[in-house]
Amino acid sequence: MIIVPEKEIAALMTRSAAFEAVEKVFASMASGSAYNFPVIREAIGHADALYGFKSGFDRAALNLGLKSGGYWPGNAAKGITNHQSTIFLFDADTGKCRAIVGGNLLTALRTAAAAAVSVAHLARQDAKVLGIIGAGHQASYQLRAVAEQRGFEKIVAWNRSPEKLDGLRDVAAELGLPFESVTLDELGAQSDVIVTITSSFDPILRAAQVRPGTHIACMGTDTKGKQEVDNALVGAANVFTDERAQSISIGECQHAIADRTIQEADITELGAVINGDHPGRGSDVEITLFDGTGVGLQDLAVASSVVDLAVEKGVALEVEF
The missing domain is CATH 3.40.50.720 (NAD(P)-binding Rossmann-like Domain)
Incomplete structure (x- = not known):
């Protein structure tokens, strides 16, 4: 299994790469080759936090997995970001966990990319x-x-x-x-x-x-x-x-x-x-x-790109799991 820590994301994922990944996902969703599973998002009754899961499967790219995380409003006072996320990718052929990827910066980049894609096509x-x-x-x-x-x-x-x-x-x-x-x-x-x-x-x-x-x-x-x-x-x-x-x-x-x-x-x-x-x-x-x-498919798309780049650049951690 591959682990890409949060600290490595900034050097791996660019705005242009995020834009391309999100645009492709939107196209796959509309064509019916990719779909999101129902979202779970709940107030957990602790630390005023919202926590949940977004997941899906892209048959074209074979991206299967989920993002787990949410919003902890007290984190800023602790010196960490309020939004906390981790992305899990699974092998579509076997179901084995393929990778765990830090999701905080990726969430920010994919959200911004979605707005950018909308501007590119609609403004x-x-x-x-x-x-x-x-x-x-x-x-x-x-x-x-x-x-x-x-x-x-x-x-x-x-x-x-x-x-x-x-x-x-x-x-x-x-x-x-x-x-x-x-x-x-x-x-x-x-x-x-x-x-x-x-x-x-x-x-x-x-x-x-x-x-x-x-x-x-x-x-x-x-x-x-x-x-x-x-x-x-x-x-x-x-x-x-x-x-x-x-x-x-x-x-x-x-x-x-x-x-x-x-x-x-x-x-x-x-x-x-x-x-x-x-x-x-x-x-x-x-x-x-x-x-x-x-949507969860956005997270899977950018995370999959990051895993490939991390392996290519030698910054991925590989562990037996």
Whole structure:
């Protein structure tokens, strides 16, 4: 069995490799050659933690396995990241454990890659202003990945605590892009692409704040009850997702489905656009929305790539198991 420790991931997985892996997974899911198993995600009643499993099987790539982990809100005070994950890969032919891979950085990279894939396939080609809502651990990864997809000329951002936006300001400076802390109204009025990456249980962005032609990547809602945008905005948009089943159960669309603002048939899996089976954006004035719920197959894809690279570069640990 191969072990790839968390400390080795940064030197092995690039944003471009994560983008390619996630794009391929979305395409496989839409074609029916890959599928996710039901998600388990629970409050465990200890340390205010959320813990669960995401798993699946990709018949084309023969990626079989699961990601185990969750969110421990007290970890920051202990000097470690709140999000803790480990990915387990199994041999599809025998069921033996093939590899254990550190999943913290990979989760951040694959989540950012999913937003980037949505921007690559759904945002207007002339998009110039990128808006970010949220300033947590994941936000800087989102900014770096999404900024590569269009010729952005400015970054605008909003967070409930504006002083926490300094990290995004630093990333924008690294990218050579002007940065501005703005109100939500200002963000919506300026942005061509908006990424929401929060842990909110109440809508932050509303339909009246978003201008025609905007692409929105909702990346924070992955649990029952969470919500980043109001139902009217979901109803006004052409809606896409990574996986429809998760979108309507734990994703951003769960609320719009519940009050019948939209129907399940109104949601298109992004892989259909990647495969050329759906046209994607219908016009330059259409609002598009990607409900990025985070699927287990994304984790398996990036982890499998990392295992191959770790073996090639001689940094993998091999143990009898």
